[in-house]
Amino acid sequence: MAQHPFNEHIPNLRRYAIALLRDRSLADDLVQDTLERGLKKLSLFKVGSDLRAWLFTIMHNLFINQIPRNKLWLQNLQADEAHSGDELAEELVTARDFMHALQLLSDEQRAIILLIGLEQLSYEQAAQVLELPVGTVMSRLARARERLRLLMSGENGPQLWRVK
Amino acid sequence: MSQPQIPNEADLQAYVDGRLSPTHRAQIDLYLADHPEALEQVRAYQEQNRMLHGLFDHVLDEPLPEELITVTSSKQRRGVFRVAAVLAWLLVGGVSGYLFRGEVTNTLVVSTPFTERAAIAHVVYTKEMLHPVEVGADQEAHLVQWLSKRLGHPLHIPDLTTFGYQLVGGRLLPGDNTGVATQFMYQTTTGVRLTLYISVKDESSAQTAFRIEEQDGQQVMYWAEDTLSFALVGEKDRQRLLAIAQLTYKAMSL
Numbered sequence: 001m002a003q004h005p006f007n008e009h010i011p012n013l014r015r016y017a018i019a020l021l022r023d024r025s026l027a028d029d030l031v032q033d034t035l036e037r038g039l040k041k042l043s044l045f046k047v048g049s050d051l052r053a054w055l056f057t058i059m060h061n062l063f064i065n066q067i068p069r070n071k072l073w074l075q076n077l078q079a080d081e082a083h084s085g086d087e088l089a090e091e092l093v094t095a096r097d098f099m100h101a102l103q104l105l106s107d108e109q110r111a112i113i114l115l116i117g118l119e120q121l122s123y124e125q126a127a128q129v130l131e132l133p134v135g136t137v138m139s140r141l142a143r144a145r146e147r148l149r150l151l152m153s154g155e156n157g158p159q160l161w162r163v164k
Numbered sequence: 165m166s167q168p169q170i171p172n173e174a175d176l177q178a179y180v181d182g183r184l185s186p187t188h189r190a191q192i193d194l195y196l197a198d199h200p201e202a203l204e205q206v207r208a209y210q211e212q213n214r215m216l217h218g219l220f221d222h223v224l225d226e227p228l229p230e231e232l233i234t235v236t237s238s239k240q241r242r243g244v245f246r247v248a249a250v251l252a253w254l255l256v257g258g259v260s261g262y263l264f265r266g267e268v269t270n271t272l273v274v275s276t277p278f279t280e281r282a283a284i285a286h287v288v289y290t291k292e293m294l295h296p297v298e299v300g301a302d303q304e305a306h307l308v309q310w311l312s313k314r315l316g317h318p319l320h321i322p323d324l325t326t327f328g329y330q331l332v333g334g335r336l337l338p339g340d341n342t343g344v345a346t347q348f349m350y351q352t353t354t355g356v357r358l359t360l361y362i363s364v365k366d367e368s369s370a371q372t373a374f375r376i377e378e379q380d381g382q383q384v385m386y387w388a389e390d391t392l393s394f395a396l397v398g399e400k401d402r403q404r405l406l407a408i409a410q411l412t413y414k415a416m417s418l
Contacts, residue, residue, distance in 0.1 A: 004236035014232070015223040019216065025375070028229050035235040098215045116181060118216040123178075138174040145177070149208040 006035055009055050012119055016056070019114050020063060022099075034059040053125040060111065060129050101151035109144035116141055171195055176202070180209040277340060279386050282361035282395035283379035285337055285347050290357040290398065297333030297349055307334050311346040315364060317391055321348060322360070322415035327399075327408055328352045339363040358398035360412060365393045374409050376402070385409045389417065 013034060017027035037058050038045075045054055102110055108130075115126045126141075127134045171179070171192050178184050179192045196203040289296055299307040304321065312319045314336055321331060329350035339345035345363035365388050377384045379397075385405050386395040396412065399405040 117213040
């Protein structure tokens with residue numbers, strides 16, 4: 001049986017959702033909702049256009065409209081923190097700082113960094129997903145990355161994750 | 165020799181993401197060689213990308229959850245126990261609306277230390293034949309007083325006899341870091357054991373609604389309320405597990 005064309009994109013949608021939400025259960029729900037919405041709206045998909053970007057667009061809109069995001073991030077961060085407390089490897093501490101810093105970004109900044117840095121969407125695809133002009137994507141990406149860098153270097157913003 | 169052109173913001177981002185032509189890239193390399201601050205930024209951004217892949221690439225190799233595979237297959241979309249279903253079920257069960265605020269989820273695969281501890285404590289002590297509990301149900305008043313004092317919060321042991329579970333007793337356990345936890349054990353007449361694990365919640369963590377997590381093959385139902393976190397382990401039937409959680413929640417909020 002031929003694979004449904006959506007299927008090859010599921011692992012990437014899932015990776016993005018998990019990185020975005022830090023909660024596998026909600027992430028899988030988000031992916032599932034995305035696929036279901038995609039199936040329903042399939043008649044609106046233009047053959048020959050970018051299916052991957054189209055699916056990410058659906059997911060992004062569901063994410064923006066549906067998920068109680070910030071709370072979840074905070075909860076899941078605590079889980080991460082307690083987890084890595086056992087293992088003091090430098091890499092894990094850095095990863096934890098990174099996750100914390102990522103959490104301190106706005107949802108929009110986090111999404112843009114993940115779509116481009118993790119999912120390696122082109123700037124044009126990201127612009128489509130976020131429904132923004134490419135120029136705006138570029139300036140927002142630059143701002144988000146710089147903010148993340150400053151948070152990681154402790155030059156700016158709260159340093160609560162460095163307390164211990 | 166001409167000075168390399170000052171790259172704009174978009175050029176630097178494209179450099180980070182490896183999306184420039186070799187010529188353009190070389191021009192920016194030249195510029196960065198003379199501008200340590202810009203170089204530091206670019207390196208940090210590249211490191212961000214590296215961290216993201218390090219943290220999340222493994223997801224791509226994971227087997228997909230069945231409910232995701234079945235969405236696009238023509239098979240009946242059955243048995244998917246999801247947010248809406250849980251919500252509806254809980255609403256039917258009459259739990260007040262403030263309990264969940266849209267946060268009910270199920271089958272978390274990510275382990276959290278709290279549920280892990282609850283699952284481990286369950287496995288360790290439900291196997292115990294001689295000393296499953298420290299204080300038995302015959303001294304229930306003492307048990308409640310003792311463990312309430314140690315947790316710093318009044319406890320009300322739920323009566324689960326309507327589900328066929330009799331209280332066996334309880335014990336004190338180490339919690340996270342410096343905290344303590346308690347475990348109450350219940351048993352059916354056929355010897356099936358259920359444990360209720362309670363520990364003091366991290367002050368800053370938000371109140372959560374009922375969640376189910378899979379932990380070492382056990383379904384752990386957990387939630388947090390006020391200063392405590394609760395976990396129920398040992399009931400295999402989800403509907404019953406939810407109902408028991410609901411009853412426990414009510415008993416504890418008395």
